[in-house]
Amino acid sequence: MITNFKGKTAVLTGAGSGFGLECARIGAKLGMNLVLVDVQQDALDQASAEMAAAGAEVLPFRLDVASAQQMEAMSQAVFERFGAPHFVFNNAGVGSGGLVWENTVKDWEWVLGVNLWGVIHGVRLFTPMMLEAAAKDPSWQGHIVNTASMAGLLNPPNMGVYNVSKHAVVSLSETLYQDLRLVSDQVGASVLCPYFVPTGISQSHRNRPADLDAEKPTRSQLIGQAMTGKAVGSGKVTAAEVAQKVFEAMAADQFYIFSHPKALGNVQNRMECIMQQTHPTDPFAERPEIGRDLKAALRAD
Numbered sequence: 001m002i003t004n005f006k007g008k009t010a011v012l013t014g015a016g017s018g019f020g021l022e023c024a025r026i027g028a029k030l031g032m033n034l035v036l037v038d039v040q041q042d043a044l045d046q047a048s049a050e051m052a053a054a055g056a057e058v059l060p061f062r063l064d065v066a067s068a069q070q071m072e073a074m075s076q077a078v079f080e081r082f083g084a085p086h087f088v089f090n091n092a093g094v095g096s097g098g099l100v101w102e103n104t105v106k107d108w109e110w111v112l113g114v115n116l117w118g119v120i121h122g123v124r125l126f127t128p129m130m131l132e133a134a135a136k137d138p139s140w141q142g143h144i145v146n147t148a149s150m151a152g153l154l155n156p157p158n159m160g161v162y163n164v165s166k167h168a169v170v171s172l173s174e175t176l177y178q179d180l181r182l183v184s185d186q187v188g189a190s191v192l193c194p195y196f197v198p199t200g201i202s203q204s205h206r207n208r209p210a211d212l213d214a215e216k217p218t219r220s221q222l223i224g225q226a227m228t229g230k231a232v233g234s235g236k237v238t239a240a241e242v243a244q245k246v247f248e249a250m251a252a253d254q255f256y257i258f259s260h261p262k263a264l265g266n267v268q269n270r271m272e273c274i275m276q277q278t279h280p281t282d283p284f285a286e287r288p289e290i291g292r293d294l295k296a297a298l299r300a301d
Contacts, residue, residue, distance in 0.1 A: 001188045001253035002086055002141045006031040009082040011126065013065050013118060014092035016043025019147060019192070022243035023089055028054040030247075035078050035085065036060045037092070064209065065092045065118030066110075075125040084133035084142070087250065090122035091147040091192075097224020099298075100160030104215055108161055115165035116172075119146050123176055127187070134186035142187040143250045146173045150195045150260070153267045154283040158224045158294060177255055190249050195260035197237050223297045227290075 002008065010027045014020035016038035024034050028051045036051065038044040041062050048060040059081055063070040078085055096103070096111045123144065130142040151159060152166030173191035180187050217225070242259045249257045258264065269281045284290040 002143050002250045004141075005087075005247070007033070008086035009033040009035065009078070009084075010087040010089065011035040011037065011078060011085045011122070012089045012091060013037040013122065014147075016040050016047050018091075018197075018239050019194070019243055019246070020089065020091045021047055022240045023091075023246055024051055024056075025054075025240075026243055026247055027051075027087070028056040031056075032087070033057045033082050034059070035074075035082070037063060037065065037074065039064050039092070064114075065090075065121060066113030068117075068121055071118075071121040071125060075129070079129055084129035085126060086130075086140075086142045088122055088126045088130075088142075088144045089147070089246070090119040090144070092118050093147055093149075095228060096161045097159055097228055098161075098218055098221035099158060102218045102220055103161045106213070106215075110209070111161045111165050112168075115162070116168045119169050119172060122146075123172065127176070127180075130187045131184055134184050138186075140186055143190065144176065144187070145190045145192055145246055145250065145257070146176075147192045147194070148173065150193050150258075150263055150266075152191075152193060154270060155280060156283045157291070158220055158298075159228075174255075188250070188253050190246075190255050190257055192242070192246060192257045193259075194242055195237075195258075195263050197239055197242055197259050220298060223294070227294065227297075 005027065010032045012020045012024055012035065015024050015036035024036060024047060027034050034051050034056045036044060036047055036058060038047070039062065044060055044062050048058050052058050059078065061074045063074055065071060092114055094111055094114045096107060127144065134140045134142065146169050148169040149166040151163045152170035155163050170191055170193070173189060177189040180189055237259045245257050245259070265286060266283055269285055270283070273279065273281045282288070282291055
């Protein structure tokens with residue numbers, strides 16, 4: 001929980017676009033120090049210039065969140081400059097599609113590296129700093145927010161690698177919450193589970209590292225990219241609205257953050273299938289045309 005953001009420090013990964021950029025904008029308005037982390041140099045430069053112009057003290061880092069070494073160097077630099085950060089937003093993420101058996105080892109390494117290891121590094125590096133600061137000052141407040149997805153609570157077809165990465169982030173975040181409650185009342189945790197929100201994630205392949213280059217996309221991957229791009233691009237909820245929910249959740253010590261609460265019916269259906277030991281339900285039950293279109297596209301000659 002954080003009740004007063006002025007003068008506090010935020011570490012934001014994926015800060016050059018989407019939720020990271022919008023949280024940086026809110027943080028700048030609230031008078032926070034901003035550590036902006038992104039893999040894309042031009043987007044990072046633009047975000048840094050905007051936040052500095054808004055009056056924020058900015059510390060930018062171009063790095064790959066999947067790299068333990070780069071994240072460790074960044075976290076140490078943050079501590080030396082600002083001390084323990086109060087808000088850590090482990091948000092950097094990449095999208096991926098295709099039938100689960102068609103993904104290459106490099107596909108798995110890229111997506112799990114960013115979506116899961118990026119969060120793991122943020123948690124393991126910053127949580128001890130935050131707990132130490134809390135132990136020294138009874139009034140110190142901190143909060144960690146990890147970006148998962150509704151795909152971390154559902155299992156939409158043709159998105160296997162992404163689903164696995166986001167389910168892991170939900171599990172990590174729930175466990176982090178429980179572990180923190182054992183040792184401190186001053187550091188909170190939340191998990192963000194957005195649905196279809198225009199953020200730029202559908203073009204995330206632009207930042208894929210050269211050493212993890214993709215092979216020629218399979219038909220299912222091309223279909224997945226097209227359908228995800230269309231669904232994300234047509235989203236009615238904006239990244240700015242989701243970022244506002246993130247700050248409201250921190251102030252209220254709310255764990256689950258949803259962009260589309262109505263989509264929770266799909267989660268309830270999944271849980272009922274588990275309880276009743278039936279086959280997994282159609283995660284698009286409320287929008288059956290998505291599943292129909294996907295099946296028709298994959299079975300077309």
